[in-house]
Amino acid sequence: MNENNLTWERIRPWLLWLGVPLIAGILLAAFVPQPVIGVIRLDDAIYSYSARDMIAQIEYAAENPEVRAVVLALDSPGGTVVDTEAVYMELAKLRAKKPVVAAVNGMAASGAYYLSVGADYIYAKPSSLVGNIGVISYLPPSPFIFEEIISSGPYKLWGASRDEDMRQVDKIKDAFYEAVKLGRGDRLLASPETVVSGKIWLGSEAVRLGLADAVGAESDALDKAAQLAGVANYKTADLRELAGIASPYYFPFFIESPQGVRTPYPVEPGVYMLFIPPLPPQQ
């Protein structure tokens, strides 16, 4: 038995009992996934197509375990009531499983704020626009009849009386306020009258009123989501890509002027949770 054979005899058990398991362990460790903080971006109004995209991303986040938390990055004036409610309800289901943190970029107004109160924590930039809690509806005309159009009931053509329509709007507003109360809980410092006034606040003011939790950037929201999910050294992913959603479908939600300038007015009459800012004067 020469010297070389003696050395190999000494190393072999270590290779067998340490090296091989270590290599196997390293390979095995690769199956421990790096946690993902998914980002859902809303940079548009909330309407049928944008809501459908958001819901697909929410479902992806709910079904895939590597997505440990979600950041909702908002820059939206709101949109239709029914699409806002649809996203809000799906968001509530996701939040039952995984933390959701909202990051308000430019604006989370009206319906977009409705979505943000469905998050565990809300960050806003100091000058983000937050709030505008309420509902807008176009009242139908007082019912009348046409000679050339026959309908089966007095409200078939109009849907409801003006008075009923007005009361429906307040009913929707009450539900909106309830969502704010439930979402914010004890953190809500503003009085009910202030909340439903329809005002839009700067992010810093929204924090003071308890409508948002902290002034912070999107990275702060990612860190907060990771903290709530109990993860570190996470990676972020745009859930739109992960969910395999094609590029946003162009939908003419807002009226465009003949010069191609998008106005803040929706194309169709309806019931909206929407902030309609004044137009800038033209030179």
Add this chain to the structure above:
Amino acid sequence: MKKYMIWIALAALLLPALARGIWFYRGLPPQQREIATPDYQSFAASQPPISTPLAAEKVKPAGGVVLFDMAHANQFQPSEAQSLEEQIVRRGGSVETLLDASLLGQKLKYVSAYVVVSPSAAFTDEEIRLIEQFVERGGRLLVFTDATRGTVYYDWWNETITNFSDAALVNPLLAPHGIAVNNDYLYNVVENEGNYRNVFFDQFGKNELTFGLKRVAFYGTHSVKTEDGKVLLGGSASNLSSTDDAHHPDAGGAALSADGGVLVFGDFTFLSAPYRSVADNAALISNIADFALGGKREISLLNFPYVFSKPLVQVYPAEGMKLTAETIAALGGLQDALRVINVELRVTDKAPRAGDVLVLGVFEDAEKLEDFLAPFELELSEDEKTIALKKFGEVGRAGNGLLLFERSKDGNTLVLLADSQEDLLALISTLGGGSLSGSSEESAEEPPAEETPEGEAAPETQAAPAG
């Protein structure tokens, strides 16, 4: 040895995964949570408080004409005022509309009340003067503004929307009466009638207009304030003005002028269905109808030709006065003017003791007309150059005429006196023109009618020289 190696192998196998796990994960994933969302089914649309029907209400017949202004691009449909019109008709009154602003002066001569609803065209200084005179003489002015009926202008160039409020257009009309409509709207997010802009009023200024009211609801109302009058409808501290988001106890939904002749509302929508029957709105509308017909008009020469109370006017020329062809022609013109209001002239040669009378004469006949002229204390100078009326002083006779008007329970008397037959013709022709506005009309301040011991109103007299 072998047992020791097994532990090392196991550790080597698990350690990388454990290290990676610790690197990425800090504890167990959050537990499944219950997330509360609104119980949407529990939210119900609010229902308005409906008032008790007023079917058994007894109304006092009053009569009179209520004039609705539609000559200032008023933003309402007549059907919206139906509830008020029904109550006016129920009290024996009637409703007319003013479509031509140039007829305002004529119409105000006989109507009991003038109603202005949300105008979008300005009143001229002359119209404001006429309306002020109308109120001074016992007419009632009702002004309804509405915060939802401003005129919206869309500037296509700048793409901006501007709302011109009706408040600015009625305030010049209301300024002489110490009332102003604020360019705001009242809102209440705490307690409202279905929407923040529908506010309740439950604090009432003491007046017949608020009799029987416990709570009324207005639908998009301006606030109304008054300097020396009375705010009739006040609300809770949570009724706020859009101007400064503050409650103003000195401004409310309606105000009455100090003299009780001008009633102003910040809302008009409460008159229309279905809001007319919400809370005590129906009772308020009923009270408004009483107010509109409840004025005590002072009939004066300014009201000509509406100065007669009966369908027949007896024309009495002074004894010995000849009715020439020119005089009859002039009377024909006067008859035409009076026929419009269904009044007939009939010449008589006997001095009438009752009924409406038109007396014609020249100054020389003054003694013959002593019975008619006595209330005016007319004095003719001996040199036949001047005439003196106690309330006007002395004026020259030549070229001047007198219109002397007396009201009494038995009938109204209008005396036309002039220096000559020609001047008298001119005076009759002026009257036949249907208006006295072309003459140098002056009216005397009359003392209030005194009650006689028998309880009858003393006759009211008025005189005006016409040059």
